[in-house]
Amino acid sequence: MRFIIRHLSKHFGKKQVLKDVDFAFESGKIYGLLGRNGAGKTTLFNCLNRDLKVDGGDFCIEEDGKERSVTATDIGYVLSTPTVPEFLTGREFLKFFLDINRDSVRADRSIDDYFEELSIEPEDRDKLLKDYSHGMKNKMQMLINIIARPNVLLLDEPLTSLDVVVAEEMKTLLRSLKKDRVTIFSTHIMDLALDLCDEIVLLNHGELEAIPKENLDNDEFKTRIIDALREEDHE
Amino acid sequence: MNRTFRISFALKNTYRVNSIIYSLKQIPFFGKLLPDRAYGVKGLKYFANILSIVWEILSIFLGKFLYIALMVFGLGSLYGAMPPDRVCTHIFFFLTVIGAFANTYMFNPSRDRYYALILMRMDARAYALSHYIYAMIKVLVGFLPFTLIYGKMAGAPLWFCLLSPFFVAGLKMTVVMIDLMDYERSGRAANENRLGKAGWILLFVLLAAAYGLPALEFVLPVPVMAALMIGSVCSGLASIWKIATFAFYGEMYKDILAQSMYQMEVAMDAAKTSNQKMISTDTRIQSRKKGFEYLNELFIKRHRKILWRSSLRLTAVCAVIILGMLLAFRLQPALRIRINQVIMVFLPYFVFIMYAINRGTGFTRALFMNCDHSLLTYSFFKEPKMVLKLFRIRLREIIKINLLPAAVLGGGLALLLYASGGTDRPIEYGILFVSIVCMSVFFSVHYLTIYYLLQPYNAATDMKSGTYQIVLSATYLVCFFMMRLRMPILIFGCICIAFSVLYCVVACLLVYRLAPKTFRLRN
Numbered sequence: 001m002r003f004i005i006r007h008l009s010k011h012f013g014k015k016q017v018l019k020d021v022d023f024a025f026e027s028g029k030i031y032g033l034l035g036r037n038g039a040g041k042t043t044l045f046n047c048l049n050r051d052l053k054v055d056g057g058d059f060c061i062e063e064d065g066k067e068r069s070v071t072a073t074d075i076g077y078v079l080s081t082p083t084v085p086e087f088l089t090g091r092e093f094l095k096f097f098l099d100i101n102r103d104s105v106r107a108d109r110s111i112d113d114y115f116e117e118l119s120i121e122p123e124d125r126d127k128l129l130k131d132y133s134h135g136m137k138n139k140m141q142m143l144i145n146i147i148a149r150p151n152v153l154l155l156d157e158p159l160t161s162l163d164v165v166v167a168e169e170m171k172t173l174l175r176s177l178k179k180d181r182v183t184i185f186s187t188h189i190m191d192l193a194l195d196l197c198d199e200i201v202l203l204n205h206g207e208l209e210a211i212p213k214e215n216l217d218n219d220e221f222k223t224r225i226i227d228a229l230r231e232e233d234h235e
Numbered sequence: 236m237n238r239t240f241r242i243s244f245a246l247k248n249t250y251r252v253n254s255i256i257y258s259l260k261q262i263p264f265f266g267k268l269l270p271d272r273a274y275g276v277k278g279l280k281y282f283a284n285i286l287s288i289v290w291e292i293l294s295i296f297l298g299k300f301l302y303i304a305l306m307v308f309g310l311g312s313l314y315g316a317m318p319p320d321r322v323c324t325h326i327f328f329f330l331t332v333i334g335a336f337a338n339t340y341m342f343n344p345s346r347d348r349y350y351a352l353i354l355m356r357m358d359a360r361a362y363a364l365s366h367y368i369y370a371m372i373k374v375l376v377g378f379l380p381f382t383l384i385y386g387k388m389a390g391a392p393l394w395f396c397l398l399s400p401f402f403v404a405g406l407k408m409t410v411v412m413i414d415l416m417d418y419e420r421s422g423r424a425a426n427e428n429r430l431g432k433a434g435w436i437l438l439f440v441l442l443a444a445a446y447g448l449p450a451l452e453f454v455l456p457v458p459v460m461a462a463l464m465i466g467s468v469c470s471g472l473a474s475i476w477k478i479a480t481f482a483f484y485g486e487m488y489k490d491i492l493a494q495s496m497y498q499m500e501v502a503m504d505a506a507k508t509s510n511q512k513m514i515s516t517d518t519r520i521q522s523r524k525k526g527f528e529y530l531n532e533l534f535i536k537r538h539r540k541i542l543w544r545s546s547l548r549l550t551a552v553c554a555v556i557i558l559g560m561l562l563a564f565r566l567q568p569a570l571r572i573r574i575n576q577v578i579m580v581f582l583p584y585f586v587f588i589m590y591a592i593n594r595g596t597g598f599t600r601a602l603f604m605n606c607d608h609s610l611l612t613y614s615f616f617k618e619p620k621m622v623l624k625l626f627r628i629r630l631r632e633i634i635k636i637n638l639l640p641a642a643v644l645g646g647g648l649a650l651l652l653y654a655s656g657g658t659d660r661p662i663e664y665g666i667l668f669v670s671i672v673c674m675s676v677f678f679s680v681h682y683l684t685i686y687y688l689l690q691p692y693n694a695a696t697d698m699k700s701g702t703y704q705i706v707l708s709a710t711y712l713v714c715f716f717m718m719r720l721r722m723p724i725l726i727f728g729c730i731c732i733a734f735s736v737l738y739c740v741v742a743c744l745l746v747y748r749l750a751p752k753t754f755r756l757r758n
Contacts, residue, residue, distance in 0.1 A: 013271030049614060051755055072614040083609035087514045087537045088530075099526040100615060126518075130511045144613060 001027040001063050003152050003182040005208070008057035010040075010047055017043050019206025021057070025182040027151070030174065032197030033186040036229060039203045041186040045154045049077045061151055073104060076150035080157040082137035086130035090120065090140055093129060097144050105147055118143050119169060135166040142170065146177055153177070155185045159192065171196055190225065194218055202228055239358055240365035246355065247347040248287055255283040261701035295377040303381040306330060308389060314449045320390040325454040327399065328464075329445035333438055335406040340370040342414065342427045344495035352488050359485035367478065371408070375400045394461075402464040405471025412474030415481045424490040510604040513541045527621070530606075531628045538601055542594065542636055549592050549640040557647030564654055575655035578648065582670065582727045583720035585648075589674040590714035592640055595682025596707070598633050603692050611756045619751035626687060626746055633679045641675030642668075658724075666728035673735035681710065684742040687750040693757040700757065 008021040017040040025031055035041050046052040048059060050072070060067045061074060085093060094111050115125050118139045129137065138158065145153065155174075159167045174183060174196065184201075187193050193200060200211045202225070211228055213221050256273050260266040273279055307330065311323035341363065351357045378400035386396030414425040430438065448454065515537045522532040535542060564571050610616040645668040652658060652667060685707075691700035698704070720727075 015271070050617070072618045075614050077612065077614065079612055083612050085530075085606050085609045086511060087534055087605050092529075092533060096526070096530050097615070099529060100621070128514065128516060130514060148615065150614075 001061065001151060001180070001182070003027075003059070004062055004067070005048075005059040006057050008044075008047060008059065009055045009206070010043055010052065011055055016206055018047065018054075021203075021206070021208050023201065023208040023210075024062075025152075025184065027180055027182050028178060029198040030178050030183040030185055030196060032193035032200045033184055033203060034188075034190070034193060034200060034225065034229070035186075035203035037188075040206060041203055042156055044203060045077060045156055045184075045186065048152070048154060049075055070152075073101075073148060074151045076145035076148060076153045078138075078141055078145050078153070078155045078158045080160060082134065082141040084129045084132070084137050084140050086128065089126050089128055090115070090132070090136075091125045093140065094143070094147075097147065101148055104149075114143060114147060118173070135162050138162060138170075139166070142173070146173075149181070151181050153181055153183045155183065157187055158185075160187070160189070190222055194221065200225060204229060236361040236365050239361035240369070243347075243351045243357060243362055243366070246351055248284070250347055250350065251287045251290070252280060252283040255286055256280075259283075262705075266701060295373045296380070299377040300381050302330075303327075303378075303385050308385045310446065311389065311449075316452055317449055317454060318390070320392075321454045321457075322449045323385070323389040324391050324395055324457075324460065325449055326445045328455060328460055329441050331399075331403050331406060333441045333445075334403065335410045336434065337427060337430065337438060339407060339411055339414070339425075339427050341367055341411045342425045342491060344426060344491045348488070349492050349495075352485075353492055359488050360481075363484045363488070364479065367411075371404045374404045374407070378403055395464075398464055398468070401468045401471075405468040408471040408474045408478065409467060412470075412477040415477055415487075418483065418487055419481075424487045424494075426491050426494055429494070510601075513538055513601060514605060515540060527625050527628055531625070531632065534602075534606055535632055538605070541601055542598060545597070546594055546636050546639055550643050553640050553644045553647060557643075557651060560651055561654055571655040574651065575657075578652050578655065578667075579658070579724060580721040582667070582724050582731070583717045583722055585644075585671060586674060586717040586731075587714045588644075589641065589671065589678060590710070593637055593675065593678040593682070595633060595637070595678055598636065599682055599686040602629070602686070603690075607690075608692065608756075611754075617751075617755065622687075622751050622754050623747060626683070626750060630680065630683055630743075633683050634676055637675045637679045638672065641672050645669070645671030660725065663724045663728070666732070667724055670724075670728040670731040670735075673732045677735040677738055680739045680742050684746055687746050688753050690754050690757065 003025040005021050005023050005025075008018055009016070010018040021044065033041055033044075043052065047054045048070075058069075060069055062068075088096065091111055094114060098105055098111070112122075112125070115122075120136065120139060120143075124132070124136060129140065132140065142158070159170055162170065174185070177183070178198075185193070185197055200213070200221075202209050202211060209228070211221075211225055216224060253274060256269075256279060259279075260269050260273060269279070270276065307323055307327045311326050312319050314322045348362075351362055352359055379397075382396045382399040386393075386399070418424055517537075520533065520536045522529050522536070524532050560574070564574070607616075615621065648671065649664040649667045652664060658664070685703060689700050689703040689706070691698050691703035693699045
């Protein structure tokens, strides 16, 4: 499976944020999306999640050599600030979600199985989500996004405000999830990107560009990424 | 000092000009015509500058005019038993005392002051003094015309009219002097937006003295008032020295502004937690339903306090008023004929009443803040069939919530019509009831429709849609003007029912066609 973006463009007023985003993502890999502040990473995600209307271009999923358009269920989107319906308990939110997606979700697992998987403690499962901590809300959001098994998982700086333990749990989880799907992970933290991601993609001047690691060691690779971001800045 | 004043005034003006351009950009259609670089366009800047200057001049006179015309002269001439000149001067005197500590100009933590002193690090003393002088000149210039005009109209003596502006300024300066001395002594900065318990008590006592004493036919004797006024002017003059030589403006403003910036943050947090507080934590609340019905039932039950309680309260109020009227008919049979006449032509008035009691905006707000705000970030929630399924459920709920008071009111009106002597056309009872119910349904559909079509909030729960605001204001205006309309029940009722039905059909069609696209978080 491949997730293909073709000539995607988006502008706000006169500012062309996404100029010509053209890229094919392979399933089974985690892509680290790097870019300078204001480069348009969140805009790109919002376009892919259809929160924003694109000006031009499109994106599709290629399965067995055939292309098809992207449906809402293909995309999972985890935001940096977790948003969960605060009037529900964790269990209720999960139940509601499973009800809605009865047809597409594996039926052999119970709600508690899912909680186990993300190590959400039994005593927290029946608390209102408004009383959840930041990290737990984040886990809930992640959980909902992975249950539906989307083909493309977009993660917008998801680990930045988590404590080290939760962050490590999430990393392990993401690695275990990468099979059969495209994971695109936007971050500002270079080390995290190098540690977690299989490929590094730069968003610069409204275009996506892969930076091949080849046989560089981590430090050389870092320098290359920074140079690439800098150079393009001076074009 | 002159330079500081010029710079800070320009700063305040820029802030105001940009706010004007910002509001222009929020107007639908027109706002789109303005370029992104609107804030840099010269012509637009000039235009906004002119508005800003007009506003500055208006601010000198308009507030004082309204204050004198309404608070002093308007209310003062209602006391029939006392001569108006005595009452008006009495009220003016006490209100001035309130203003002296509740509106000092010196201790007002305004936003432009924050920009100038904290962000731009301007010289606090020069800033404080130049702006204070400007404010006092505005007091003198702004008050004099109106104290003269309204003083003459009330028949107040000329010396009073002439002395009044100086009395206002003098007393304000005296209070400022006392506060400054207090700061030197205790390090406590007075913040006029946080009066404290004593301040509020004093305010209410003075307010009671201003409006209550004349009702008891007591006003301050003229010689006492004259002495106090002249005394205030003198102490005001004496305080100039203190105000001019006070050495801690910088420290004091930092303190005041820090307090109020903190307050703003607290207020923002409070808005968030107040939304959360609406959620009931009762663990017995559960639902046996499935899918969206499950979500909806839990939402309604956990928000019962804000959704159903006010509706039940309104129902009770309507019922009590109607029973009260029925009782009045019995005690005062003469009332019947009048009420009967009124009911026969006052149906349009009830459009406004139904508008006022509809809980639609509260409902959609709660929906967004505590539910859609988060769920709209999940893609499954935005699938067209899900959006429409939930729309249907919500439409049913919002209509249900509003229907109860409407049914009681509609039924009650029909009952009143009957009890007050009835009508020759029995169908009018039915029309009265049905049209009131239709109005209620109309408002419910209206609010939910514009919420789905214009979804006005962004992820940070800021209201982002100018169009939404305009639709709300237009709704208000139309309902307001309905109050002036007089039409027989039969005609207006039929129009009303037909309109409501048509509107609901059109609105639902629109939602079905457009909502899957428009029901999104704004950016």
